[in-house]
Amino acid sequence: MAQKALVLYDFTAEPGNNELTVREGETITVTNQSVGGGWIEAQNSRGQTGLVPEDYLQLNSAGAASSYPDAFSTAAASNTHSQIANGVDPWSVGGAYKTDKAGGWDTQGYTQTQQVGGGEDDDDDDGEWDEEWDDQSSVGGYAADPPGEEEGGATGRNTHAPSMKISLNKFPFSKTPNPEVFLLAKLPPRGKDRLPVYPGEVGPVWLYPQNPLDCAVADPKKGSKMYGLKSYIEYQVIPTTTSRPVNHRYKHFDWLYERLLEKFGSAIPIPCLPDKQVTGRFEEEFIRMRMERLQAWMSRMCRHPVVSNSDVFQLFLTYRDEKEWKAGKRTAEKDETVGPMIFSVIDPEGPDLDPAEVEHKCEQYSKFTRSMDDGVKDLLNVGHTHWKRCTGPLPKEYQRIGKAFLNLSAVFNTSGYQGETTLTDALTAAGKIYEEIAQIVAEQPKKDLHHLLETNNEYKGILGCFPDTIAVHKAAIEKVKEGDKLVTAGKISSQEKTTMTKRISTMSYSLQAEMNHFHSNRIYDYNRVMQLYLEEQIKFYELIAEKLRQALGQFTTL
Incomplete structure (x- = not known):
């Protein structure tokens, strides 16, 4: 059967x-x-x-349907139910953090990710990565395209893996990564991953490299696999450090995004990649736009001193062969300093901060990012409305004016009066010029408004990450506030309370460094994009004015 x-x-x-x-x-x-x-x-x-x-x-050969068709195998679901029954939150840090009924904390265990039912990131039996993830046909390539990525799948579903992987910093079901893991855990010795925070003119700042990193995303080419049954687009990524191109598909960028989000998301907002698309993904305009947005995303990651210097990001830019690529991915997947534990490698140069000051800074940043988010969305709405007007009714108005001039000129030509040739010719020229102006108006948004809207789209993505990042800090603040009560109740020792206060100070230094990085980039980006926008607007109106002068010059002075 x-x-x-x-x-x-x-x-x-x-x-x-x-x-x-x-x-x-x-x-x-x-x-x-x-x-x-x-x-x-x-x-x-x-x-x-x-x-x-x-x-x-x-x-379904037997006609029975799985109880967990979207994400969970039955065994995984049973394991999850077992965790809940034993007081373990399976959506917290790998299910390794347990809260007892009295409010005490067990901070002895920590894992980076909860893997449910296997997935494209799982190791197979021989210790190598799943063949569906590592395509043997090309360096850095993958075999097939799980649903939800650019080579296939449904738009709007988070189904880009064979089964759902609960990522630590995805904040599933509005659950924030538990900062207690960092506040009371026994921290490993600091190694080369130390992330210093220095006092700067504007406050705490990250350590910036002397030679800023950048990269180019270019030369999209169509490739195929499965004997030509499946196609994909591959891009060259060329870092300024080596000038040596590496090849990556969209799903490689998606893998990098997931790793960066998992590692840094509790401390650094990691904006999403450009949206996935099912249909039209091989059309020239879509490929051009995707490449432009991947370029913007990569440039922004390159500009971040912490992200750009991380091992996983450097791997993405500089791997030399398939062996190094696969080994690097495996190492990145086993990284333990992810989620709230990223704060364990942050090393601020400054005195411990008072918890009240920490809370004040956190509220200040939260208020600003919410307000800016509203402002960015408002500008996007206004910009999109103006774009539609410039490419729709406004050019048609100019076309109608031009057509009216041409019609009037045609009527004048039927009069038979010999002295009006100059006038009818001028009217005809004016009509054609207004038709040219209609075309100029329709094309203008691509020259100026496009860059303004793209920048605002980028910031909309970044600002959309801040609530989750700040929520980690707010949750830590609340735990520190409970410190005295917990000492009195014998849940923690006085030394542990002191440790919590010191560590929330570290978290605050990192948040301040990140906000200062954000503000610095914000000032630079909006200065640049507004200059470009206004320069193009000036060129636009000067061109319109020149066209109108040409029309005016056709008419004689009586």
Whole structure:
């Protein structure tokens, strides 16, 4: 009997990729389960055959449906329920942090990520990474495309892995990473990962490199795999340090984003990558726009002194061969200084701060980032409205004026009066010039408004990360406030309370350094983009004025 499968999510086939469009709730027949790379060949009820992402299907030979089709295997779900029953929060730091009924804390265990039911980042039996993640055909490449990335999948779903991985800094179900892990844990010795915070003119600052890093994202090329059944776009990333290009697909950028978010998200806002897209991903305009946004994202990461100097970021930019790439990924996945534990490597040069001052700074930054977020969104709304007007009704108004002049000129030509040739010619010229102005108006947003909106989109993404980052600090502040009560209740010792106060001071130094970095970039970015915008606006109006002078010059002075 042929194996049946229940479709869990809608999937739209990309033309030319031998895929099959399926809809949620549909039952299809599996014709080849050994295609590999996360894909299954199947046939629908209409007899059409093609490839469907394996993660979009619930294989069901016996007619029984899984209780956890989206993310969890039954075994993983059972393990999660067992953790909850034993007082373990499975969504906290790897499920390793336990809160007892009396409010005490167990800070002896810490792991970086909760892996549920396996996934594309899991190690396989021989210690190597899953073949679906490491494509043997190209350095840094991956085999197939799990749903949700640019080579296939449903837009808007967080299903870019064969099963859901609960990342520490994703704050799932609005759960903030538990800062108690850092506040009371026994910290490992500081090694080369030490992140100093220095006193600067504006307050605490990160250590900035003497030679700032940057990179270029360029030369997008279409590649294929699975004997040409699947296609993808690969970009060259060229760092200024080596000038040696490395090749990366969008999913490599996505992997880097996940690692940076996991490692630094509790201390540094890591903005999201440009959105994924299912259809039209091989169109020239989409590739150009994606490359531009990947460039902006990479440049912003390069400008951050902590992120740009991290091992995982340097790996992404400078790996030399497939062996180094795979080994580096494996090392990054096993990193222990992630989530709140990133504060364990931060080393401020300054006296311990008073908890009241820490709280004041935290509230100050929270208020500012919320207000700026509102301002950025307002500018985006106004900008998008203006863009639509410039590319829609406004050019049409100029076209109508031009057409009216041309019509009037045509009427004048029918009079038979010999002395009006100069006038009719001038009217005709004026009409054509207004049609040219309509085209200039329609094209103008791409020259000025585009850069302004893109910058604001970047900051919208960064500001959207701040609430979660600041929430880690606020949660730590609340725990320190409870310190005296916990000492009185015998839950912690006086020494532990002192340790908590010292460590929240470290967290505050890092937050202040990050905010100073943010403000410095904000001032630079908005100065630059406003100058560009106004310069282009001046050119635009000067061009309009020149066109109008040309029209005026056609008319004789009586």
